[in-house]
Amino acid sequence: MPSPANQDKQDTLLELLLRKDEAGMRYLFDHYGGALNNIIGRIVTEPQTCEEVLQDVLLRIWENADTYEPGKSRLFTWMARIARNAAIDRVRSKGYRQNGKTDGIDAIVVNHTTLSETMPVEHIGLAKLLDALDNNYRSIIDLLYFKDYTQAETAEALDLPLGTVKTRSRRALQKLRELLKNELIILLIISLF
């Protein structure tokens, strides 16, 4: 069941992008800039380079919106893929010393802990969600979604047999969906008042 708010946002953005309207860029930046920046920032850790990649990604989305196929995936999935690929291309290119992948899984998990501790009050919903999501589940989602980890690398990083990455990611996503559903209900109730 698609969330109505996200569906509306996606439709609005796509319409603006296809119209080649400058407002489309502003809308993209306002509503998805943070998420795209987050995806890029997980892979490209250097802030200056990260911003360069973000600009590049925003322009690519704006320019290539007509190649997006609505029947195949959601708009955000498409945009997130562009962002991740752009970030990966950048770290693989010469002149950028890749250090993200050499970070162990410990670094990622520790990073999470400090994140939720230093989180501003307005992100309390996310903090609670991250706390509720078991560390192992969180790690597998983050490694696969945000980092450039293959199934094999993920299995190695999490010390899992290779065949279990699929089922583990399934369980992790199920848990995430369950938590988000509750979160959405609360958000919906809040937005009504």
Place this chain on the structure above:
Amino acid sequence: MDIQAYINSGVLELYVLDRLSPDERRQVETYAEQYPDVRQEIEEIELALEEYALLNGQLTPPPPTALTAVLMALPNTAAAQPSATKDDPPSAAPPPRRPNWPLWLLALALGMALFGLYYFYQQAQSRGTSIGELQQRFTTLEQDCERIRDNNQENRQQLALLSDADTRGIVLAGSDNAPDSRAVVFYNQQAGEVLFSAANLPAPPTGKQYQLWAIDANGPQDLGVLDEELTSDTLLDVRFIPDAAAFAVTLEDAGGKPSPDLSQLQVIGEVPAAP
């Protein structure tokens, strides 16, 4: 092919996460086209990750300088794309806004309030109309009441006079001119009042009017002409003449005369001497 088992295998998650080999990816896409359940599951996984990414994105707001930079990098849409401007004039409709729940609720409440106001306004209007009608009827009744009260008062006064011991009832009997005519005068010397009733006077011929006279030591005194439509059940309050000896009615030209034409005498009656 057990679709549920396929969904549960986690392959769809890896598909959305873009972690499948090209062969596996094509297989997932084939299934997604064949089975709506697979399509639906993929969409839900996408939504969950989207939500997760957006929540995480709240922690990493993009630098505003990035927006300035990309806006500068955009081709000048108005000048560089004449086809786009043709389809979309600069004053094109603003981007569609997402429906705003509180606003809709507010509009609904406002609409209902307006309807309510209109309804009560109508009610007040119709009540105002009926109040106006009632007020008119009330005024009419009040006037009726006043008239009846005045009438009643007059009747009571007349009754008081009639039942007064000093009141003399004088029957004016018909003269030779009109043997059947009768009239009655009630005369009260002490109270100074005179009442007249045309007990039986035929309607006067056209151009003529009855005139009432009191006769005292100075001769006949004019008491006024009688209304042509005077009925027998009316008691007229007429001018008092002290020490009247007799009362008479003559038939005169319309408007009356200063002195009576005694040849036209209709009825006459003498005041009996005081006891």
